[in-house]
Amino acid sequence: MTEQLRDGYDVVVVGGGAAGLNGALMLARARRSVVVIDAGDPRNAPAEGVHGLLGHDGIPPARLLERGRAEVRRYGGQIVPGRVARVIREQAGAPAAHEQPVPTPAREEDGFVVALADGRTVRARRLLVAAGVVDELPRVPGLRERWGRDVLHCPYCHGWEVRDRAVGVLASGPMTVHQALLFRQWSADVTVFSHTMPAPAGAEAEQLAARGIRVVDGEVAALEIVADRLAGVRLADGTLVSREVLVVAPRMTARAAFLAPLGLRPVEHPMGVGEHLAADPTGRTDVPGVWVAGNVTELAAQVGNAAAAGAVAATQINADLVAEETRQAVAAHRDPFSAVTEAGVSALVTGQRSHGL
Known part of the structure; x- marks a missing residue:
């Protein structure tokens, strides 16, 4: 049975490969509401086995992903089939997903609206992009x-x-x-x-x-x-x-066209082997609230490297959310009746309810 999308999550992960699933696993274990949007076309699908991955050497790629999905679900994470068509910044008075976004200064607190190719939309406080690459032969x-x-x-x-x-x-x-x-x-x-x-x-x-x-x-x-x-x-x-x-x-090109409305586009990789999404060592991009992991940023990453990068990005995303929630809690402590405080507390309570806290 296909899992249903909720209206909003702490984190939407785009891509259901090793990087995306390991990132989702770490976030779910951190009690974050997380959904993986999986287009279902992993890069290594034609290969007979995954090699060089400790404890899993030779495992068929599909079996590894099946195990990963089960682990994410064990901690309350969701895996939803779909292809992301567009991501826009969600702001006060923001346009609907089908409308043209209005350029305004970005803030991490604004969050995102993720539009799928089939017309569904979902909101995210943070975004982890692990959509991989296309091999051009x-x-x-x-x-x-x-x-x-x-x-x-x-x-x-x-x-x-x-x-x-x-x-x-x-x-x-x-x-x-x-x-x-x-x-x-x-x-x-x-x-x-x-x-x-x-x-x-x-x-x-x-x-x-x-x-x-x-x-x-x-x-x-x-x-x-x-x-x-x-x-x-x-x-x-x-x-x-x-x-x-x-x-x-092959020449490798990051699957990232859906990020263009955010101003995030692939650039030429320093090795001259394709285009990737640039990020710092933790996966943080120049767009507030967006992290990347796996081949979409490190073109030559093997499965183990991609999974590790997903975990690193997830810990940074969780820390970023903790910092935001702490700022909101401090504001509430100082002035429990301010409009900013009320909005922050409301968002925090909604997130806790989604986890049954």
């Missing part, structure tokens, strides 16, 4: 269909599983040589395909040669598939180079 026929199977990107996620196989590295960006040198740790048979990029030169060419990594010039036209397995890489001139695995560095 080179336009080579067959590449997308093999993604996460024998077309890979991360040696730490997949290197052991493809050890000693014939590995190809498709040049697609600034990380090509780095990837080839890394995969050389798992296989002595590594070939770089320059594809549409200039062949490595200078120090990079020397490094590849020293490690026994050959470079094949020419554009890659297609993948050769035999019995549902990668058998080789076919060049535009018809040459077939036998390979069992192909490594690609």
Whole structure:
């Protein structure tokens, strides 16, 4: 049975992957009202297993998320399927979610209105964005269909599983040589395909040669598939180079279009591998009340890193809410009849009621 959205929460988490679920778990354990809006399209869905995650090595991605959802629900958190279309700042006299927002100075106390693609809306005092990224692959026929199977990107996620196989590295960006040198740790048979990029030169060419990594010039036209397995890489001139695995560095773009009304947009990552949402080490963005965690901000984060970042952001969000509630309590203590105090106490009581306190 689909869980129903309440009108408002302490925190709305956008994204039901490792970062979002671990953040929600920490917040629910802190007795915060929290809901995860889960679009249901995790980045690692094509992979057979999650690797390098202590205590869970090899667990299928779907099973890990299933366990995470159960843990969040155990503490009163909600998981609601849906896709966030837009987030606006909620202020006194704020427009409805379908109207254009009026630019005004932002305050953390204002909160947010989160509009879903199906027309539902929900209010949040704070926002944790863990919506992940979109992997943009080179336009080579067959590449997308093999993604996460024998077309890979991360040696730490997949290197052991493809050890000693014939590995190809498709040049697609600034990380090509780095990837080839890394995969050389798992296989002595590594070939770089320059594809549409200039062949490595200078120090990079020397490094590849020293490690026994050959470079094949020419554009890659297609993948050769035999019995549902990668058998080789076919060049535009018809040459077939036998390979069992192909490594690609995708360009990664944060899923963050819904944050544009808040003035929060992706920027180029310092490594030049895509666009991310910039934040400080705790996940706090420049927009008051908005935190980010996981691949949406750290493009190369593995599952363990993403989960840890979600936990860190959650503790900071809880501390921020505690500070706000303390300011309201102090105001009430000093002047129990002020309008500001009445509004703050009303919000606090509503939040406590939602937890049965």
